[in-house]
Amino acid sequence: MKKTYKLSEVDCAVCxxxxxxxxxxxxxVTAASVQFVTQKLTLEADxxxxxxxxxxxxxxxxxxxxxxxxx
Amino acid sequence: MTNRQKKNLLRIGxxxxxxxxxxxxxxxxxxxxxxxxxxxxVGWDVLREAAENIWHGEIFDENFLMSVATIGxxxxxxYPEAALVMLLYQIGEFFQAxxxxxxxxxxxxxMDIRPDTANVERDGAVLTVSPEEVAPGETLVVKxxxxxxxxxxxxxxxxxxxxxxxTGESLPRDVTPGDEVISGCVNQSGLLRVRATKxxxxxxxxxxLDLVENxxxxxxxxxxxxxxxxxxxxxxxxxxxLLLFALPPLLTGGGWRMWGExxxxxxxxxxxxxxxxxxxxxxxxxIGGASRKGILVKGGTDLxxxxxxxxxxxxxxxxxxxxxxxxxxxxxxxxxxxxxxxxAATVETFSDHPISRSIRAxxxxxxxxxxLSDVREIAGQGVSATLDGHxxxxxxxxxMDTIGVTxxxxxxxxxxxxxxxxxxxxxxIVISDEMKPGSREAIAAxxxxxxxxxxxxxxxxxxxxxxxxxxxxxxxxxxHLLPAGKVEQVEALLLQTTGKGKLVFVxxxxxxxxxxxxxxxxxxxxxLGSDAAVEAADVVLMDDDPRKLALAVRAARHTRRIAxxxxxxxxxxxxxxxxxxxxxxxxxxxxxxxxxxxxFLAILNATRALRIR
Numbered sequence: 001m002k003k004t005y006k007l008s009e010v011d012c013a014v015c016x017x018x019x020x021x022x023x024x025x026x027x028x029v030t031a032a033s034v035q036f037v038t039q040k041l042t043l044e045a046d047x048x049x050x051x052x053x054x055x056x057x058x059x060x061x062x063x064x065x066x067x068x069x070x071x
Numbered sequence: 072m073t074n075r076q077k078k079n080l081l082r083i084g085x086x087x088x089x090x091x092x093x094x095x096x097x098x099x100x101x102x103x104x105x106x107x108x109x110x111x112x113v114g115w116d117v118l119r120e121a122a123e124n125i126w127h128g129e130i131f132d133e134n135f136l137m138s139v140a141t142i143g144x145x146x147x148x149x150y151p152e153a154a155l156v157m158l159l160y161q162i163g164e165f166f167q168a169x170x171x172x173x174x175x176x177x178x179x180x181x182m183d184i185r186p187d188t189a190n191v192e193r194d195g196a197v198l199t200v201s202p203e204e205v206a207p208g209e210t211l212v213v214k215x216x217x218x219x220x221x222x223x224x225x226x227x228x229x230x231x232x233x234x235x236x237x238t239g240e241s242l243p244r245d246v247t248p249g250d251e252v253i254s255g256c257v258n259q260s261g262l263l264r265v266r267a268t269k270x271x272x273x274x275x276x277x278x279x280l281d282l283v284e285n286x287x288x289x290x291x292x293x294x295x296x297x298x299x300x301x302x303x304x305x306x307x308x309x310x311x312x313l314l315l316f317a318l319p320p321l322l323t324g325g326g327w328r329m330w331g332e333x334x335x336x337x338x339x340x341x342x343x344x345x346x347x348x349x350x351x352x353x354x355x356x357x358i359g360g361a362s363r364k365g366i367l368v369k370g371g372t373d374l375x376x377x378x379x380x381x382x383x384x385x386x387x388x389x390x391x392x393x394x395x396x397x398x399x400x401x402x403x404x405x406x407x408x409x410x411x412x413x414x415a416a417t418v419e420t421f422s423d424h425p426i427s428r429s430i431r432a433x434x435x436x437x438x439x440x441x442x443l444s445d446v447r448e449i450a451g452q453g454v455s456a457t458l459d460g461h462x463x464x465x466x467x468x469x470x471m472d473t474i475g476v477t478x479x480x481x482x483x484x485x486x487x488x489x490x491x492x493x494x495x496x497x498x499x500i501v502i503s504d505e506m507k508p509g510s511r512e513a514i515a516a517x518x519x520x521x522x523x524x525x526x527x528x529x530x531x532x533x534x535x536x537x538x539x540x541x542x543x544x545x546x547x548x549x550x551h552l553l554p555a556g557k558v559e560q561v562e563a564l565l566l567q568t569t570g571k572g573k574l575v576f577v578x579x580x581x582x583x584x585x586x587x588x589x590x591x592x593x594x595x596x597x598x599l600g601s602d603a604a605v606e607a608a609d610v611v612l613m614d615d616d617p618r619k620l621a622l623a624v625r626a627a628r629h630t631r632r633i634a635x636x637x638x639x640x641x642x643x644x645x646x647x648x649x650x651x652x653x654x655x656x657x658x659x660x661x662x663x664x665x666x667x668x669x670x671f672l673a674i675l676n677a678t679r680a681l682r683i684r
Contacts, residue, residue: 009075011168014347017298018129036348037175037355063127 002031002044007061010039022060028053073172079165086113086158094151106150114141114157131305133342140338144659147328155660156339163667167348170674174352177681184237184255184276189220192264202254202271213263219256222274223265225249230261237279237365237613255279279367279613291371293634297350301343308341308649315653329655336652336659340645342666349637349673356680357630364683365613366623367597373609376592377627381572382564383522383620386557386586387529387539389579390596391513391617392504396425398433399505400483403498411498415465415490418456421446426486427454429502449473453488464491471496484538504531506539509618514543516621520628523572526564528557528586554582561589577620579604594620626683633680637673644669 010016016036023032023041031044041061045053086109093105114137121134137160144153189202190212197212202220205211210226213219219232231243234256243259246252252265255276271277316334320327354371361368368374388394403411416434419427420443431438442459449455452473453466464474465488471478476491478499485503489496507513514525526547529536536550549560565574568591576583576590584607587593595608596615605611612619648665651657657665 011164011171012344012347014132014298014301014343016351017302017347018132036351039175 001047001050002042003050005041005043007034007039007041010034010036012036019061022063023057026053026056026060029057032057076165076168076172079161079168082112083158083161083165086154086161090151090154090158093154103150106154107145110141110145110150110154110157113154113161114138117157117160131302131309133305133344136305136309136338136341140335140659143331143335143338147331149332149659152659156663159660159663159667160339163663163670166667167344167670167674170671171348171352174356174674174678177678184218185280186218186220186254186276190214190217202274205267205271207267207269209267211265211267213258213265215258215260215262217258219252219254219258219263219265220274221254221265221267221271222252222269223267224251226264226266228261228263230263231259233257233259234614237275279362291350291354291375291634293375293631293638294351294354294371297346297638301347304343305341308337311649312337312341332658333652333655336657336662337649339659340648340652340662340666343645344666344670346638346641346673348670349641349677350634352674352677353630353634353637353680356677357626357633357683360630360681360683361623361626363681364619364622364626365616366619366626367611367613368623368627369609369611373592374627374630376573377575377610377624378631379571379573380522380575380592380624380627381568382524382526383517383575383577384526384528384561384564384590385545385617386576386578386583387527387531387536388504390577391510391527391539391543392506394504394579396429396486396502397505398429398500399485399503400501401433401498402481402483402501404479405495405497411490411500414458414463414492414497415488415500417443417458418446418454418463418465418490422448422454426488426502430488430500433500461492462494465489484535503535506542507615507617509616511543513617513620514545516618517624518544520621520624522624524567526560528552528560530554554585557583557586558589561586565589565591575620577617579615583607594623622683629683630680633676637676640676641669641673 007019010019016034019041020032020034023029023034023043028049029043029045033042034040043054043057089105089109089112093102093109096102096105117134118138121132121138124130124132124134137157141153141157144156186202188199189205190197190199191205192210192212205221211220211223215230225246225248227248229247231245232252233243237253237255246263253276254274312334315337316330319330354374357374358368358371361374368377385391401408401411412430412434416431417438417440419430420438420440444457446454446456449466449470452470453464455462455464457463464470467487467489468478471489471491474491474494476494476496478489478496481499483501485501487499487501489499491497517525524547525545526549527536527540527545528549530552531550533550536548540548552560561574561576568574573591575592575594576586577594578587579596583595583604587595587604587607592610593608594610594612595604597605597611597613610623644665648657648662652662
């Protein structure tokens, strides 16, 4: 399943890259892409475990960049 | 300005005031206190983030650099420097966020084609609902000044539509009942009642918005390069800073403090932010600007590759030509044009052949079949009939041969219908696929942009192909091609690209999908093109105008040039700053200023990508 979320407070392209890499490392994520200009995170993960993966992604994102949240 | 930004501004203001106070105070504990408070006020979050990130394993980032540099400065007693550097850094960050916000806003404004409401007729009343709530088949009321909310067909009303937001066309498009209208256009003069044909999600405007918003998913090679570069750059400069700090004193036996200061300034200059922000912003601006002109580019890579376009391959039917068959030449021998047309149209009146339909369409008037009898269709050749007592034959050369009528040689590419009455040759009518009005200019424009070779591929006959190619000025033609043949040709042409040169394929039909994928850049005709082609393509021309291709290439080059400018500028200034710091001509806060200035200018430059002539 592929879903797009909005990220708050992504002001730096290097930070966007950091977030992207952190999300990719999360268990269960098959693909992830962060667009810095539109502040969007596109997440692709297994249908069944999607909610779980999303929760893990949220934590990973907050860790990677303080103040950044997945909406 | 967001709330967060406003709080930041307040903080910066307070800190600046406090800083100036600190500077003015005479040397002593009060001065130090004022400067340190300024430092903490303006830098506490930077310090905290640096600590947190180290904890998570991400050591080398700008927070770390700034923290180390300023703490180092404090360690050697340079309190004013530390405070000023942190203050300038935050000012820089503020301007960066502000400029970024403004750029995002202008891109969003450019894409403000989203209809907010739809007026739908239900049970005799007109309700205002959100466009997503309208079902296909329902009737919409679009008042002057409103945006058409869904794709549909006009059932009542006459008006002009402003399509510039979607196609870049400044001339309004007149519509009357029966015309198709696409969502996103602004209704200008008259009230229109439109029957929706697609739900909002499938309407043009939703698709365009979706395309542009997700456009940067395919990041340009330059963008990815910059992000990777940034990750290497920071640790590299830190290492250099360490060397700068340790090496000279060891070699010369002294001056630790001086070299220490310089090393700290080095750290400050090493932040790669300007590069990081401006490049993606530039590409996104380029995509946004192009979409305003009716050129939808699906990704940064596509824009980048388009800038390197070297060979452009066109499909013929539907791309360079209208794709509909029309009468193009009427060449009567003994009668008037109108008479020739009337004869042919009348005789062909019962035929459902596309050729017959084009002739009848050209004739325009209702056919008077009263004098018509004995109509016979001769397979593969034409028709014959008795009209007002005369024997009339209309068909191809083979038919004329059969009745023994000699046809004067008159070269015309296309399908020729000869007409003979009572054994006498009356003339011929040529039906061909009309060239799009802008096709010739399109090819010329591409050549002006420096495209090395233009090629046309078609399934049509060689004669027709050569004729069209000759009229348009195309370099190379391949005719009689089946879809597989087109792919083969493109693969052969791909081998002919030199260096970074890319191959562009422009098409519209379902059978063009494999070729669109195979080409470096696939361009599809958006309005009349098949959905499969639009899906497979990298660039979509919203109004099917081949002239837009040259514009697209120009836009791509313009964008790439701005990105390169930004990269060279940012790197150049940084390296200069590093050099100056190393030899002692610049101190820490000049370094920060350079960094801030560069970021700001790079962002401003990036917004230039939005404007495409």
